[in-house]
Amino acid sequence: MERFGKGHHLHLIDGSGFIFRAYHALPPLTRKSDGLPIGAVAGFCNMVYKMVEDAKGADAPTHVAVVFDHSARTFRNALYPAYKAQRPEPPEDLRPQFPLIREATRAFNLACVELEGYEADDIIATYACQAAEAGGHVTIISSDKDLMQLVRPGIEMFDIMKNRRIGRDEVFEKFGVYPEHVIEVQALAGDSVDNIPGAPGIGIKTAAQLIADYGDLDTLLARASEVKQPKRRETLINFADQIRVSRDLVTLRCDTPVEEPLETLEVREPDPETLLGFLDRMEFRTLTARVAAKLGVAAPVAEAATAPGAGAAPRAEASQGPARPEFPPLDPARHEVIRDAAALEAWVARIADRDTVAIGVKMDGPDEMLADLVGISLATGPGERAYLPLGHMSGPADLLSGETRVPGQMPLDDALALLRPVLEDPAILKIGHDMKADTKILLRHGVAVAPIEDTMLLSYALFAGLHGHGLDLLAEKYLGHAVIPRKSLMGGRGPKTFGEVVIEAAAPFAAEEAEVAWRLRATLRPRLPFAKVTRVYETLERPLVPVLAEMEAHGIRVDRGQLSRLSGDFAQRMAGLEDEIHRLAGGRFNIGSPKQLGEVLFDQMSLPGGKRGKTGAYGTGADILEELAAQGHDLPARVLDWRQISKLKSTYTDSLQAAINPRTGRVHTSYLIAGANTGRLASTDPNLQNIPVRTEEGRRIREAFVAEKGQQLLSLDYSQIELRILAHIADIPALKEAFREGLDIHAMTASEMFGVPIEGMPSHIRRQAKAINFGVIYGISAFGLANNLRIPRDVAKKFIDTYFERFPGIREYMDATVAFAKANGHVETLFGRRIHTPEINAKGPHAGFAQRAAINAPIQGTAADIIRRAMIRVPAAIAGLPAKMLLTVHDELLFEVEAGAVEETAAAVRAVMEAATMPVLALDVPLVVEAGSGANWAAAH
C-alpha cells in the first residue's frame, strides 16, 4: 500500500454532524413497507453518492473516512462535567437511523471511524493534521464551526448542503479572526449549545475585537487590567480560569489514538451486491437505479419486499400499514443463562453496541413495592436473549434454616453494578412490556432506567378498544408465536412464586419474554405513523411512565387507627341491623346473598316489583330496594343501610389496613396505563380512585388518608372538565358562553330548558338539568334518563328533545361521531388518541352500547389526555418545592406538601393544569381548577 503523502487527497466526512443536519433539513421520510424512519439515511446516501460522482478528476479524493461520535460521554466530561450535558436526546425517529447510516457507510465501502471517549471532531482533527503534515490535501465535509480552527494551508472545509467551500476568508467571516485564533474567540465567547461557559457577557464580536487588540488570549488575560471598559475588565479577571477551561474544551485533539493508519482510508470500489442490496432494502428506488446503472449492474427486482413467509402481503396493504419485519422464527431452545461477571460483561458490551435492549425484571411476587428481584432477562435481537438469575431460592431445606439461595447466581449488587451503565445510558433504549413495573423495582435498587420503550403502550396507542395489551396476546397476534404459559411453571402444587421456579425452567420463559418484547417493538413501532398515533405515544404514554412510577413508589399515608376504629364501629352497626332484618324477615338468612334476599323479599314477603334477570335471579339492586323503601317497607330500607356499611367495611376499612406496606408504612396503589379504553388511568391494589366521598359515612374513610406531620394534603381538580370539552367539541355557543362567564352551568341549562330564572332556582329543577348534562356526555337515551330521574319515559323524551332544541349542535355532534366511528372503526380525542369501536356496526342491542360509548369516548378521552399532559409537566413545575404528587383521580391531582409551601405549590400546579392543552390546542372555553388543602383528604376537598 502506497504511503499517504503529496498528491493524495483525503476527504473527512463529519458523519454525526451530517446526520443531524439531514434529519432537520429533510422531510421525515419513512420506508414504504414498514414505516421505518429513513430520512437521514436517504440524505446521507444521496450525499455520499453526489460526493463520489462530483469529485471526479484532479480534485477527486484518494482517501475517504466517515467519522462518527461514539457516545455522548467523552474525555471533555472529565474536564468539565456540564459539557454538552443539557443536550436533548436525539429524536425518537432518528435513533434507529444511527446504525443504518454506519451500515450505509460500509455498503459504500468507505472507512467508518469512531472511537470511544472521543468526539468525531477530534478524530477528524487527528487525521487532518497527520495528512497535512504528510504533504497531502484535506477536505473536511462539514459546516460545523467547531472544526473551523483546523483550516490552514492544505486543510479546507466544504459545506456539502450549501455547496460552499470554507477557507481562511470564510472563517474570518464567521469569527472575525483567522483560523489560528478561532479557539481563543470560542473560549471567550463560549457556546450555550455545548454548555461551554466562556466569559459572561462576551460574544463573538467582542471576543474577536479583544483578540485583535491584544494579539492572543494569553496576552489578553495577562494584561486584563489594562482593558478600558470596567465591566469587561472585571469579567476577564474574575473568569480567567473559566476562560482557560473553555479553551481546553474547544481545542480539538490532534493526538487521538486512531487505530486505522491513513493508508487504510484509501478509496475502494463498492461491492455492487452489498451496496445495491442495502439501497434496495432501504427502498431508495431512484438511487438504487442510478447506482446500478453506474456500476453497470441490473437493479434488484423491486418485488423483493414480497418475500416468502410474509403471507404474500398484497401491495395494496403496504400503503395502509407496514409489513411484518421478517425475522427467523423464535427458537425456543436458544437462550443463555448468565452466571458470572464475564458473561454479563459480554452482554453489556453487546448492548452498548446495539443501542437497544429489551429487558424484563422478574420478581417473587406481584407487588413491585414488596417483592424481591429474582432475575433479569435481556434480548438484543432475534435469537439473542439471556436470563440473569439473581434471587432464585430452593424450597425450604428444613424448618429451621428456611429457604436458601440456589448456587450459580451472581451477587445482585455485582450484577446491577455492571448493568447500571447501560440501563442508565441516555443513548441506549430499554424496551420492555409494562416498563413501569420494571422501573419501580429497579428504582428500589437505586437504578434509574431511562430512556424506555414500552410494547404495552405501543399496543395501547395503536389498538385501544380492539383487544387487550398483554404480552402473550400480542405475541400470538403480531408475531404468530405462542409463549410458554406461565401456568406451566407456577401454580397448583408447583412453585408459588417465580423465585422458587428452578433456573432451568425459569430461564427459557423469562428470556423468551424479553425477545418477544424486542420483536414486538420492531413490529409495532413502525405502525405508529400509519395509525397517526406517534404523537399520542410520545407525548401521552411514554413520558407518563416515570411520573407514575414515582407517585406509586411514594405512596400515601393512611391512619390505621382511624380505619380500625371505623371497622369496629361498622361491625357493631351491622350486627344490630342484621338482628333487625332477621326479625323483620321472620328468620335468618345471608343478607349479603342477593339470591336469598330476593327470595325473602319477593317470594316469602310477596313484595311487588320482583323482576328476574337473565340468570333467573331477582334483581335486588339499590334502585329496586329504594323503590320498596319509599313504599314504606322497612326491611329493604334496613338492607340498604346494611349494604352501605358492609361495603365500606369490607372494601375500605378492612382492606386498606391490609394494604399498608410494612416497609414504608404507606399505601401504594398501582395505575394501569393501558387499562381503560378511553385513555383514563385505572387504579388497582388497592383502588384509590373510588374512595368514598358522597356520604357522610364515606367521608370518615377519606379522613383516614392523611399527610405526614408538618405537611398538608393539597387537592386540585378540574371543574366540569367533560362538559367544557363537550362545549368545545360540539361547538355549542350557549355552553361556551356560560363557561366563559363562569356561570353555574347546571342552573343555566335548567334556565334555558324550563324558562326558570337562574336566581332562586329550585334545587330539584337544577338537579334534573344536571342529570341531563351528564346524560349528554354519556350518549343520552330516554330510557336512561327516565331511570336516573325516576320520571316517565315520555317525559324524559321531552326533556331530551327540548335540550337538543336549546343547544343545537349536540345532536350533530352525536350523529357525526357515530358516523365517523362507523366509517373508520374508531373515534379520536382532540389530541389524536384513537379509541376503536369494533361493535359499532353490530346489529341488535350491542349497537346501542357501542354508539353511546363512541359518543362518550372523545369527551372522556380528551379529559384524560389533558390531565396526562398536566401530570407529565408537574414534576418540572414543582421541582425544588417540598411537594410530592401522590394520586390522580381522573380530574383531580393530590399532593403532599410541607405546610409552608401549600400556596406556592397550588399556584404552580394550577398553572400547569389550566394550560395543559397548550400549545397544541387552545380550547374555546377556559379550564378552571379548584384547589383545597387540609390535614386529610376529606379536608382538602
Added chain:
DNA sequence: TTCTTCACG
C-alpha cells in the same frame, strides 16, 4: 370463573 352489587369520576 362469572355474576351482582356498589364505591368513584
Added chain:
DNA sequence: GACGTACGTGAAGAAT
C-alpha cells in the same frame, strides 16, 4: 316492533 341501556372503571362476596 322489540330488544334492554345511561359513559368509564375495580373490588368483594356469592353463586356456579
